[in-house]
Amino acid sequence: MTPPKDNRVIIAVGAGLVIVVAVVLALIFTSGGDKTPEAPPASKGGLTVDLADAPSLEPTRELKCFVDGQFVGLATLADCARRNGLATDALDVGLDETGALAAAPTAAFAPPPQLPPVQTVETPQATPSVEPISPKPTAAPPAAGSPCLRYTGSDWRVLSNGMSRAACVQALYAGTCVRPGEAQYGRWGDTTLRLVPRRVEQSSDNTRFRTLAEQDRNCQFPELN
Structure with missing residues (x-):
């Protein structure tokens, strides 16, 4: 077979073969590296807590x-x-x-306040005189639940004369979050309620508190819905 007269043809063919071999080798070495390693947490813009x-x-x-x-x-x-x-x-x-x-x-910036004064109801004294019997007026039904009060930092304010404990917590604290060390107080009947970061607590003696419900990131209480 007669060799090509133009050496440029040989050089072009050789260069083409080199390129093809390089591409094949690159595919072989990268065949097992399809998965891109996940970026380290530090490169994602800081710590999320x-x-x-x-x-x-x-x-x-x-x-x-x-x-x-x-x-x-x-x-x-x-x-x-x-x-x-x-x-x-x-x-x-x-x-x-x-x-x-x-x-x-917990509640370092706001210790429990003094309890609200107890409202006393005077009982009318019985009279010895005999009154004519007359129809008794129908008494209004008592409010369901217990009184719910909010402590404002200087006094207690009544939110309702009768509601459930869950409703009282929602009325007092739904949508409200406090900072570390702070607290907000309320009362439901004879129970002190305290809002601290991430939860609301209750106490029967205004001293020892235990968790009543957890608070989510939206400052709500899904457990009480």
Whole structure:
């Protein structure tokens, strides 16, 4: 076979073969790398904290710490609890007004107020005289439930003379969230209600509180609907 007279043809064919081989090798080496590795969390624009999981934050994570209502600097959750002389789970953890993560003792900024005065009802004394029997007026049916009161910071105001506990909580706190260390108080019958970050609590002695219902991110109480 007579070789081609123009060496440029040979060079062009050779270059084409080199390109084809390079493409084949690239496909072979990349065949197992179809999946793109997920970007590390740090590259996604910062840390997002779920307040419901705040007590399980990294032990070395520092946040704003409040003691006796005063900001004392950044500290880990355990160190902030130690400064307050409390267990770690006795702190409220959430975002302050600047959006920074903060921790403070439950209701540190707002301790329970004095109970509202008890309204006494005078009982009329029985008279010895005999009155003529007359039809008794029909008494209005008593209001269902118990009185619901809100503490405004200076006094107690009645919201209703009779409603259920769930309705009282909704009337007092639905749509309202408080910052770490703060609290809002109310009364339902003989029970003190207290709104703290992420939950509403109840107490029968105005001292020891236990959780009544959890609060969601929209400051609502889905358990009480």
